[in-house]
Amino acid sequence: MMQISLRHSTASIARQPRAQPITRGLCSALLGLALCACSSTSFVATWKAPGVAPIDPKGSRVAAVVMIKNETARRAAEDRLASEISSRGAQGIAMYRMMPEAQTAGEAAVRGVLEREQVRGVVVLRPISIEKEWVVTPSTYGDPYYSGYWGGYYGYGWDHPWGSEGANVRVDQVVSVETLVYSLPDNKLIWGGQSKTTNPANVDDLVVEVATAAAKELAYDGVIAKQ
Numbered sequence: 001m002m003q004i005s006l007r008h009s010t011a012s013i014a015r016q017p018r019a020q021p022i023t024r025g026l027c028s029a030l031l032g033l034a035l036c037a038c039s040s041t042s043f044v045a046t047w048k049a050p051g052v053a054p055i056d057p058k059g060s061r062v063a064a065v066v067m068i069k070n071e072t073a074r075r076a077a078e079d080r081l082a083s084e085i086s087s088r089g090a091q092g093i094a095m096y097r098m099m100p101e102a103q104t105a106g107e108a109a110v111r112g113v114l115e116r117e118q119v120r121g122v123v124v125l126r127p128i129s130i131e132k133e134w135v136v137t138p139s140t141y142g143d144p145y146y147s148g149y150w151g152g153y154y155g156y157g158w159d160h161p162w163g164s165e166g167a168n169v170r171v172d173q174v175v176s177v178e179t180l181v182y183s184l185p186d187n188k189l190i191w192g193g194q195s196k197t198t199n200p201a202n203v204d205d206l207v208v209e210v211a212t213a214a215a216k217e218l219a220y221d222g223v224i225a226k227q
Contacts (some may be wrong), residue, residue, distance in 0.1 A: 006056070006219070041209035045191035048221050057090040057224065060120045061121065065095045065102075067126040077125065077203050084211035087121060088224075113182060120189075124180040125210060128194070133172045172198050177210050181218075191223060 034129040035117070066080035068074050079096035085092025095102050099113045114122075145156035174196050181191045195213055218224045 001066050005109060008128075019175045021227055027159040040211045041195055041197040042197075043193045043195045043213055043217050044219070046217055047191065048223060049188065049190050052190055052223055054222050054224065057088065058120075060090045060178055061118055063095050063098070063119045064089045065113060065122055065124045069101070069103075069126060075201055077207050080204050081125060081211060082125065084208060084215075088215055090112075090121075093117070120184055122180075122182045122184060124178075124182070126178045126180075127175055127206065128178050129176045131174045131176070133174055135170050137169070173200075174198050175200055175206060177206070177216050179210060191218065191221070193217060 062085050064078045064085055066074050066077035066081060070076065075094070075096050078096055082092035082094040082097075098119075099105060099110060099122055102110050145152045167176050177197065179193050179195065180189060183189065192193050193214065195210050197206055197209055200209065215224075
């Protein structure tokens with residue numbers, strides 16, 4: 001039985017402030033998006049199935065599924081996810097390579113293909129929101145322009161008002177992704193989690209970061225057997 005898990009078992013997922021739903025246009029934009037800040041990924045909530053014993057995924061056939069509408073983005077992301085799965089010992093296979101029309105095919109047809117291909121598990125990535133976060137650079141109140149209002153902060157403050165270019169504010173783009181790991185022989189969810197990635201450069205970077213962070217969580221939870 002294939003099993004995988006992540007940190008903070010049985011954790012609830014906090015409500016996100018005014019999250020922007022993923023749309024076809026936004027998914028397409030991720031293909032070529034280059035953002036100014038470095039990206040980073042962390043899991044904000046995870047869940048592990050009770051009683052899951054450490055497993056060795058070596059050699060297991062695992063399907064990589066990325067649930068986004070844009071076909072070009074989906075195929076690129078599934079290839080990258082499959083590569084990340086294979087790099088960790090299993091045999092990762094992009095879902096579209098087994099069934100190109102998986103997005104529109106019925107559940108029974110997809111299940112039949114995976115059973116014929118002897119796929120033991122599925123790793124699913126599904127972006128769930130894109131948010132914008134305003135980040136203000138912390139002030140250093142010992143600086144000279146803070147020491148007095150006249151001849152100091154008055155001029156500095158009006159030279160850098162809110163909304164002006166050059167003010168100590170930046171806008172980060174935060175992508176929330178749901179990651180799920182299923183054992184197909186048992187038709188059972190083994191692990192689930194929600195991550196946030198800040199300023200991903202493109203789809204490849206997003207998938208790599210989420211997969212890397214997930215692997216660390218799975219090891220932390222003792223779902224993947226130590227090598």
